[in-house]
Every structure is written in structure tokens, then in C-alpha cells.
Amino acid sequence: MKRIYLDNNATTPIHHEVFEAMLPYLKDEFGNPSSIHWGGRNPRKAIDEGREKVARLINCDVSEIIFTSCGSEGDNLAIKGIAESKKDKGNHIITTKIEHPAVLGACKYLAKSGFDVTFLDVDSHGMLDLDQFRKAITPKTILITIMFANNETGVIFPIEEIGKIAKEHNITFHTDAVQGVGKVPIDVKKLTIDLLTLSGHKLYAPKGIGAVYVKRGVRLVPLIHGGHQERNRRGGTENTAGIVAIGKACEIAHRDMEAEVKQITALRDRLETGLMEKISHTRLNGHPTKRIPNTVNMSFEFAEGESILLNLDMKGIAASSGSACTSGTLEPSHVLVAMGVPIEASHSSVRFSLGRGNTIEDIDYVLEVLPPIVEKMRSMSPLYSVATGQAANISFSEGGG
Secondary structure (H helix, E strand, O other): OOOEEOEOOOOOOOOHHHHHHHHHHHOOOOOOOOOOOHHHHHHHHHHHHHHHHHHHHHOOOHHHEEEEOOHHHHHHHHHHHHHHHHOOOOOEEEEEOOOOHHHHHHHHHHHOOOOEEEEEOEOOOOOEOHHHHHHHOOOOEEEEEOOOEOOOOOEEOOHHHHHHHHHHOOOEEEEEOOOOEOOEOOOOOOOOOOEEEEEHHHOOOOOOOEEEEEOOOOOOOOOOOOOOHHHHOOOOOOOHHHHHHHHHHHHHHHHHHHHHHHHHHHHHHHHHHHHHHHOOOEEEOOOOOOEOOOEEEEEEOOOOHHHHHHHHHHOOEEOEOOOHHHOOOOOOOHHHHHOOOOHHHHHOEEEEEOOOOOOHHHHHHHHHHHHHHHHHHHHOOHHHHHHHOOOOOOOOOOOOO
């Protein structure tokens, strides 16, 4: 059976160059990078080189990169760290209703701790209304935390405009760019970003390593206290192998991004167009053009999304119904609900997120397999029969009980 992976927004496979680069630091170069003897020198040098590669990808200084364990830690460090450092200047935070759970969770925690949080709406395409955003700013606003690209729909927010507005009002601006880094060019200076979160396992490095860009001069209260690592901003012995890996992954992204964007965009468009043509009552969730290149979120009305995923899995195709951090819940996607997508359509949504390993053959296989799956499921749906005037194919077993 074929195995086709279309869930790269959840996690990515480790790139072979990344794997090879990190291997020595899992075996022979085992020393603590804080040690002054021979065992720590090579790990320290490797960390410095990894930091340089991450900084180069987003165009910042090496001293502005803090290594973390993941994107969720990075978001919490940025949001709670800024809130704590600026609480004497104000208590108002602005975010959106469609942020990653790490951002929403941190903001809700702060709301219970005396901070005032505004959760902005989005329109039917999942796009932010800049006028509403401007009106939300108050003299007490100390932090704006708005994602670069949504993990479920792929929609890219107007980050450059948000950054300019934040700067005009002298407000710190953080963006969760976990789904953007490595997929599209990001220049933190051009976009006027103060803090940015990224995660290794979203760009072909292993799980357990992430980073936060913190603009020079931005004061941040540490989330983890301990040693003097990361310039006293994040205590704990550094994950040398992970840092080498994320550095190599950023180096590869910097090298190959232009070609990959072209290739993956073509595959995404082939998938999206093909599904629209082959399956009726299908809707795109998200903006038609302002998206990261790899993401398609679609609702196949009158068919249950989780059942579609199970049937795709039996055919060797891995996709998802939204964020991996919220899987297992029966609640509809908070992103789609905020966009005004009807509950029924939310429950019929499937997210396909492509990666650098996907091919035309993969896409064509999905286009061959998925339409019959949806057709079979709809044949058993009374709602579909009412909408189309067809008889539902439902059988009931005989007997009492």
C-alpha cells in the first residue's frame, strides 16, 4: 500500500542532511557546552554556528536568538515574558480568536492574572480586519501577539502592516511564525517584528527544539530560571544536537526555499483544483491566495471529516482535520468557528499540508481515492439526500431489542 504524507503542518520528517549533521552530537561530541574543557568546546562552537544559521534565515543578529524546546514554549516565553516586564506600563494585550492554542492559552492565563486581553475577530476568509485592529489599541496596550500564518487554513496575516502600526504606538509586537518560517521569506527587520517564534519540527528538524527571536533592546522576563544559558534568558543545558539540527534545517530552507515554494504551490493548486472539480458541495476554508504555499483546508459537506480521515488512512494517506494540538476533541475547530463556517461544514473539514517530499503522483492518487470515499459517505446521509433529491442508502437490521 502506498504511504502518502500530507500532514506537514503537524510535523515534518527529518531531512537527511539534518539527521547527518546532528548525529555526532548524539554520540561522540556529548560534552556539556557550558564546560570549559575539551568536551565542551566543539558543542559550544556547534551551538554558535546553529544560532548564526537561524539568524540568517530571518535576517537578525545572532545575539537575538534564544533556543527553546518547542514553539509552545517560545510563545509562552514571548507573551508571559513581555507581560511581566511591562506590567508597570499597562495591562492590555491584543491577539486574535484563531491563534494556536499555545498563544490562546497563554493569553487566557494572563487574563486570569489581571491582564485585559482583546481577542480580535476574523472575516469569512480568516483574514484580520486592520481597522478593527487599530480601534482595539488603547493607551494601556503593551503587547500585540498575532500569528504570521494560521496552522489550519494557511492564511497569512498582514504582518508588515501590523508591525508598522505597533511601532507607531510604541507597542511590542510578537508573531507566532511556526507555520511560516521556512515556507516563505521572513525578514524581521522589514516586517518590524519585535519577537518571533519558530519550531524545528515544522521545518524538517526533530521535535524538542525551537527558537525565539527577541529584538535587541526588548526586555524579557525569563520563563525558565536556572543557569546562565542563552544570555540569562532561558535556563537549562542546551540541546546541542537539536540546535545543530534546527540550524541545518534553516540553512537548507534558506538555500532551497525559492524552488520549493514554486514546486509545492503547483502541487497544492493541482490538489485544490482537482478536488473542487471532482467533488460537489466542496468549499475552501481560508483565503484563496493569501496563504502559505503548502496548505489546503476544505470542507466536504454532508460527509464527516474524521471518517474521511480514517478512510484516507486505510488507503495510506495521512491528513488531518486541523491542529494536531487539538486533535481528539469533538468540538469544531475554533478557527473555522471564528471564520463563521457553519458547524456542519466545520465537522466535514480536512486539512492537507504538503511538504518537500510530495510528488504529482501523490496528488493524483488522492484525487483518485478521495472522491469515492466522499460519495460513499454521502450516500448514507439523509441530509445529502434532502439537499440533492437523492435517496439515502441506509439499511436497518431486522429484529427486536
